[in-house]
Amino acid sequence: MTAAPTPADASLHTPVIAWFETHARDLPWRRPEAGPWGVMVSEFMLQQTPVSRVLPVYEQWLARWPRPADLAAEPPGEAVRAWGRLGYPRRALRLHAAASAITELHGGEVPSDHAELLALPGVGEYTAAAVASFAYGQRHAVLDTNVRRVFARAVSGAQYPPNATTAAERKLARELLPHSEPVAARWAAATMELGALVCTARTPDCARCPIAARCAWRAAGSPAHDGPPRRGQTYAGTDRQVRGKLLAVLREALEPVPQRTLDAVWDEPVQRARALDGLVADGLVEPLPDGLYRLPLT
DNA sequence: GAACCGTGGAT
DNA sequence: TATCCAAGGTT
Numbered sequence: 001m002t003a004a005p006t007p008a009d010a011s012l013h014t015p016v017i018a019w020f021e022t023h024a025r026d027l028p029w030r031r032p033e034a035g036p037w038g039v040m041v042s043e044f045m046l047q048q049t050p051v052s053r054v055l056p057v058y059e060q061w062l063a064r065w066p067r068p069a070d071l072a073a074e075p076p077g078e079a080v081r082a083w084g085r086l087g088y089p090r091r092a093l094r095l096h097a098a099a100s101a102i103t104e105l106h107g108g109e110v111p112s113d114h115a116e117l118l119a120l121p122g123v124g125e126y127t128a129a130a131v132a133s134f135a136y137g138q139r140h141a142v143l144d145t146n147v148r149r150v151f152a153r154a155v156s157g158a159q160y161p162p163n164a165t166t167a168a169e170r171k172l173a174r175e176l177l178p179h180s181e182p183v184a185a186r187w188a189a190a191t192m193e194l195g196a197l198v199c200t201a202r203t204p205d206c207a208r209c210p211i212a213a214r215c216a217w218r219a220a221g222s223p224a225h226d227g228p229p230r231r232g233q234t235y236a237g238t239d240r241q242v243r244g245k246l247l248a249v250l251r252e253a254l255e256p257v258p259q260r261t262l263d264a265v266w267d268e269p270v271q272r273a274r275a276l277d278g279l280v281a282d283g284l285v286e287p288l289p290d291g292l293y294r295l296p297l298t
Numbered sequence: 299g300a301a302c303c304g305t306g307g308a309t
Numbered sequence: 310t311a312t313c314c315a316a317g318g319t320t
Contacts, residue, residue, distance in 0.1 A: 046316040087304030124318045144316045201314065244304050
C-alpha cells in the first residue's frame, strides 16, 4: 500500500489557530489558575452538557473543592448534591471516585500521563486526551463531537460525522495533528471552539468560518446528511425521567427521606420501584433501615 | 455495537 | 408542541 498519507496541513492549522486567538471565549477552565484539576472538573461537567449550564456549578465546585483531596474527603453524596441539575449524575459519582484515586494513587495531583488518566473512573478516550492536551499541553488527537463535525465537513465533505467515532476518524485526526506539541494543543482547542461557535450542528455560520474556502462540504454544495438517522432520544415517560425526579427530591433533602415521599414523584409503582432500585444499584442512592433513603455517605 | 444514562434551551 | 442537541462513558 502506498497511499499518500494526509500530512499535517498548515493551510488548515494557520487560519483556524489565528481565528482562535481572536475569538476564543474566556472560560474559567481556560485560565491558568484553573490548573489540571479545574480542567478535569470542567471536562466531566461538559460531557453532554452545554457550557452555559456548567459555568455556575463549576465555580461553586472549585471554590468548595479546590484540590482533588478536598473532594475525596467528603461523602460521594455531597458530590451528587453539588452536581445540581447538570444531568447524568453518575458523572458526579465518577468525578468523586476519580478524585479519590488521584489522592490515593497519584499524590493528589491530576496525572499528566494519558494512560493513567484513562484508567481513572469516568475518563474515556476523549477526556483523557482533553486533560492531557489542555492541562499539560501535550500532543493528542482530541475528538469530541465538535471536532468530529468540523473534520466531517471541512475534510470529509459530510454534513455530520458517523453516530459513533470510527477508526477512520481517529486516523484522520492523528494525521491532521500539528507536529509541534504546543501547536497541537492549540489546534485541539481551536478546532473544538470552531465547532462550538461557528461550525455548529444545526445552522453553521460559514460566513464567519476561517476555512470556509477550503471546506469540502461547502465545495460539494453543502449536501444534506444521507447516513442513518442521528440518534434521537425520547425522554418523557422513561426510567431516566423517573430517576431524575427521585434524585431531585434526595438532593434537596437534608435528612433521610421516607419511601412515601419518593412515591409521590411518580404514580406508576413498577417503574418507580425499578428506577429507585437502579439508583441504589448505581450507588447514587443509599437505602437505610425503615424504608428511608439518602444520598450516599460512602 | 447498541442501549442506557438527565436536563433544559433553542428552533 | 415536538424535535434537536449539548466538550461522553460504561455496560
